[in-house]
Amino acid sequence: MENNKKERNPIELYRSILKQYWGYDSFRDLQEAIITSIGEGRDTLGLMPTGGGKSITFQVPALAQEGICIVITPLIALMKDQVQNLRKRGIKALAIYSGMSRQEILTALENCIFGNYKFLYISPERLDTEIFRTKLRSMKVSMVTVDESHCISQWGYDFRPAYLKISEIRDLLPNAPILALTATATPEVVEDIQEKLKFREKNVFRMSFERKNLAYLVHKTDNKYGELLRILQRTPGSSIIYVRNRRKTKEVTEFLINEGITADFYHAGLDNAVKDLRQKRWQNGEVRVMVSTNAFGMGIDKPDVRIVFHLDLPDSLEAYFQEAGRAGRDGDKAYAIILYSQSDRTTLQKRISDTFPVKEYIIQVYEHLQYYYQMAMGDGFQCIREFNLEEFCRKFKHFPVPVDSALRILTQAGYLEYTDEQDNASRILFTLRRDELYKLREMGSETEALIHAILRSYTGVFTDYAYISEDSIAVRTGLTRQQIYNILVALTKRRIVDYIPRKKTPYIIYTRERIELHALQIPTSAYEDRKARYEMRIKAMVDYVTTDGACRSRMLLHYFGEKNEHNCGQCDVCLSNRSANNLTTKMLEELKSRILTLLEHGPKTPIEIANELETNHEILAQALQYLSETGIIKIESGMIQIPK
Template sequence: MPKPLEILQKYWNHDAFRTPQEDIIASVLAGKDTFGLMPTGGGKSITFQVPAMMMEGICLVISPLIALMKDQVQNLQNKGIKAIALTGGIASDEIIDLLDNCQYGNYKFLYLSPERLQSDWILERIKGLPINLIAIDEAHCVSQWGHDFRPAYLKISKLKEYFPKVAFLALTASATKRVQEDIITQLQLENPAIFVKSFARENLAYMVFNVEDKLHLMEQILKKNPQPSIIYVTNRKSCSETVKQLESLGFSATYYHGGLSSKDKENHMKLWMDEKVQTIVATNAFGMGIDKANVKTVIHLHIPPNLENYYQEAGRAGRNGEKAFAVLLTNPSDVIHVEAQFLSILSDKAFLNLVFVKLCNYFQIAYGEGIDEKFSFNINHFCTKYSFPVLKVYNALQFLDGQGIISLSQEFTEKITLQFVIPSKEVIRYMSLNPQDEEVILTILRTNPGVYESQSVINISLIAKKSNCDESKVLAILHKLNEKQVIELHAKNNDATLTFNEVREDERTISRVVKYLEAQNQLKTEQLKSVLHYIKEEKTCKTKLLLEYFGETIKKDCGVCSYCISKKKNKTDTSSLSDKIIGLLKIQEMSSRDIQKLTKYTKDDVIFALQNLMENDTIIVKTNNLYSIKS
C-alpha cells in the first residue's frame, strides 16, 4: 500500500501535510470514527481524498454545497481520479446509470447531498456499493445549533446500520464547543478521535473601525495595500455600486454574486485570480473552493449575520502566511439598521404557512398533490402578486428548502436587463412624441436610477404594477424602445427552478417543521448578538473575542488587531484634543473627518477622544453621523 505522503505528492504535488491532516488520515486508515475541525483554508478535503485513494472501494462524500461538490469532482477528474456527484436536477434514469458506474466502473468518489439519502431506492443502491469511507463535509449542518442546520443531515446516522465497519469522518471549518458535541451525538460517532486545529491566525490582524465615511477609509486601506483584496457586501446591488465607487477612485475592481451566469462568474473570477483587477466585491456566494494565497485584505462593508461566516470569509486573507488584514467597517447607524432589518425578515409559523399556501396556489397545486412537480419560478413576480416583502419571502423559501419541503435553485436574476443609450434630454423628447409610453418609461427611471450608466435589472412585475398596465404591454414597449435604439435590451432565461418534494398538506406540513423554525430564529438572534458584541466591545483584543466565541482561550493579546494597535498609541495629549473637539462642536456639528482635518490629529486619536467624550455623556452622535454637544 502506498504511503499517504506518496499519494499527496503524486496527485496534489505537495511535499508535506498541514497540521492536523496527517493525524486525521492516520485515524481514518486505522478504521476509527473521526471528527476534524479545520478552520477555512486548512485543507479538509485532503483528509478524506488521500486515504480513500489508498483503500479498495469508493469514498462516499456527503455535502450540502452543490458548487463545492462540482468543483471537487472536476478537480479530481483533472487529476485522472474517477469521481461522480449526484446533484439536483439529474433525472432518475441518469442517476441509475451513474450508480451503475460507481458499482462497476472503479470510481473512487461519490458525492451527494444529504437529501439524496431520503430516497429509499438511492439508499438501497448505495448499500450495495463497496464503501471504504464515509466523509461528512460541513458537518455543522447536522446540529440544530449549527449556523446552517439541515434536518436531512439527521438521516446520515442511518448509514451506521448499513456500514458498521466503515469509518465516519465528520469535517467542519467553524463550530462552537456546543456544536462540536452535537455533531458527534447526532452522527452517532463511536469513541471518535477528535482533532481541532486552533482558530488563531497569527498573521491576520482583525480590525473593526467605526467611521462615518466607509468609502474614504476603504480608499486609504486599498492604497496602502495594493495587493489582491476581497470586499464583502450583503446584497447584489451593493456589489455593482461598490465597484463603480472604487473605479471612480481609480481602483480596478469586479464583482461576484449568485445572480451571475456561470460564464460571468468564471470571467469575473478569472480577472481577479489573474490579478487583472485588484479587488473583487462579492456577496457570501463567493469563496467556496477559492484558494488564492496572496489576498492581503478582506473588508466587510456590512455587518455579517454570524461570526462563523465572518471568520470563514475573513480567513481568506493571508493564506500565504504573510501579514494580512480582516477589516470590518461600521458606522453608528449600521447597528440600528441591522437589528431592525434582522427582525423584519424573521418568519413565524403564520407567515411561513401563508407563503407555503400561496406558493401552492400560485402553481395551482391541489391539496394532497404536487410531489416531484417542478416549475420555473420568479420570486419578484410571486411577491408582487401577493404583496409580500421579497427578503422575508426569500428567507422563508430558504428555510423550506433547508427542510427538504421544496428544492429551490439559487438563480434569482431577472429575465430583463436594459440600459438607456441616448441622453436624458432625448428620452424626454421621445416621451413627448410617444405619450402612450411615458408612464412605463418614467416608472423605469424612478425605480432604476442607474439605467443611464450600465445595464440594470428590471423587475417587469413591479414596473407593470406601478405604471398600471399589463406585463405584456411593458414588454412590448421595451422591445419597441430597443428597436428604436432608445435602450439596449437583454433578455435572460434564468429564473429560479422550484421543485415540490412533498405533497401539499398546508398547515400539517408547516407544523411538522415549526420547531426547527423557532430554534433557528433563536440561534440567529444569539448569533447576531455575538457579532454586535464583537463590534461594540472596545476594551478587549479582537482576536481574543473571536477565539472565545469558538471556545478557545489565549492568555496574551494578539498585538496586531485594532484594539491592540489603539492601546499602543501614545494618548498623553488626549485631554488637550478633547478640549479642542468640544470647542469645535460648540460652534457647529461636525463629522469625525472634519474634526480630524481641523485638529490635525490622527484618525485613531480623534476616534478615541470622541468615544471617551461619548462615554462621559459630553457629546452625542446623531443619525446623520455628525457629532454635537449633548444638551
C-alpha cells in the same frame, strides 16, 4: 496496484499519493493526523479553518483504499468544482444534486457500482431517495465524508434537516468510517456533530483558530467609501470586499474603478462563464479587488490576499471568521477590516424579522405555492418543480426576502425542500455506442462537424453525462449557438444523444403531499428555537464590533471555545491600548477625524498639529503612533501626511 497499497507503510503510501496527484512532498498542520485516523477506520471530526486544506484529508485516504468515498456536501458549486479538479488529475469522480434528471442520476449511480469511480459527491437532500439507497447497497464504500458537518447540528448557524438522514445511511454502511469536517464550530456544535453522526467514540482533531499574521480591525466611520479608498490607496495587494446584496457589488465596483483601482464584482446571479472569467482575472492579479456577496470564496485558494473588508456586517461570527480567513493564507501580514457605522446595528437587527416572518405569513406563502403549481390536495409528494421567485412574487404580490425566508422555514418544518439558485451547465450523453454512431448515414455536414467537435473536446460522453459549453463548441465549429442547440435537440429526438440544455433556477421539492392549512404546523424547533439562536448570533456579532475593551482575536477564539491567555497586539483594540490606558477608542476616533481633516490641506509637523488641536500631548502622541502603525497616516522627514 491494490496489493502494493496494502503492503506499504500507510504514511509512506499517503505521502506518495499526495506527491503523485498534488505534487506536494509533505502534509500541512493536522492533515496527516486526520488522514491516519480515518485510514485506521476511526470516526473522525476535523476542525480546520478556511484555507486549512480540508479536501486533502479525505481525498488522500480514499485513494489509498479500495472502493468509493461518498462525500456529502450542501455546496453544489464547490461539489462541481472539486469533481472537475479531480478529473483533471485523472481521478474518477461524480456528483449528484438537485436538478439532474432521473436518467442522469441512474447513470451516475450505475457508474459508481461498475465504473471503478473513487468519489461520489452528493447533496444531503438526495440521500433519502429510494433510487440512491437501493444502489448504495451494491456499492463498495470505503468511507463517508461529511463536509460542512456543522449543518447537522441544531446549535449550528446553518442547520439543514436533510443532514439528519446521514445517520440512517450509516446504518446501511456499518463498516464505513465517517470523516466529518467543518471550518467553524462552537463547543456545543462539536459535541452535537459527533452525537448526531453516531460516532463510535469521540475523536476530534482541532487546528488552532488563531491567525498570528492576521490583524482584525474595526474602523468606525460614517464615510465607508472614503475610508475604504484611503485604506486601499495606502495598502498594496489583492483584496476582497464583502457586501450584503448584489446591487451593492456593482455600485462599490464602479466607485473603485472611477478612483483608478481595478475591481470587479461577483454574485450568484452571474452566468458561470462570467464568474469563472472574473475569478481567473482576480486570481491572476489582472484585477486587484473583488467586490462580492458571500457567494464568493468557496474553493478559492489565492494565498496573497492582503485585506478582506466587510462593508456590511455578516449575521454570525461563524460567517465572518470564514470570510475574514481568506486573507493572508501565505503567512504574510494581512488585515480583516470591518467598516462599521451606527446604522449597521439597526440593519442587522432588522434581519431577524426578515429571516423569521410571522407564522401567518409563512402559511400564506405555503398556500400561494399550491396555487402557483395548481397542486391538488393530497398530491405533490416527491414532486420536483422549478421555482421562479420573481414570477411568484409578482403573481401573489409578495416581496422576495420574506418569501425566501418563509420557504426556508417550511424546509426546516419538513414540508418541502427549497434549493438555492443553481446554474446547471448543459450536459450531454451519447445513447448510441461509438461503433453504432459511425454507422449512421446522411446526418449532414453541420451535424457531423458538431459531433466530431464534441468527441474531440469531451471524454467519457458514452458512459456519463459530460458538461459542455455551446460557446466553446461554436468557436471550434463556426456554428452559431442557436444552430448547435437545434442540432442537439434534433439528435435527442432521434435518440442519438440525450441533451440537457443549460438551466439556471432554484427548485422546490415536495417532501410530503399538500395538506390543509389548518393542519400545517411549524414546530418550535423550526421557528422559535432557531429564531432565539439567530438572535444570539446577531448579538455576538454586534458585541464583537462595539466592544472597545477586549482583544478582537481573543474574542473570536473564545467564541469558538479556544482558550488564549495573550492579546494579539495587532487588532485596533490592542494598538489603541499599547502605549497607555488613558486613550479610549472614542477619543481615538475623534482625534483621527480631526487629524485627517487638518492633513487634507497638506503635511504638518507634530507640533503644528498639537497647537491646532489643543489637546494633551501624550494622548496625541499615542493617537499619532496608532494612525502611523495602521497606515492611516505617514510620518516622513518629521512631517505627517496622508499616504498617496
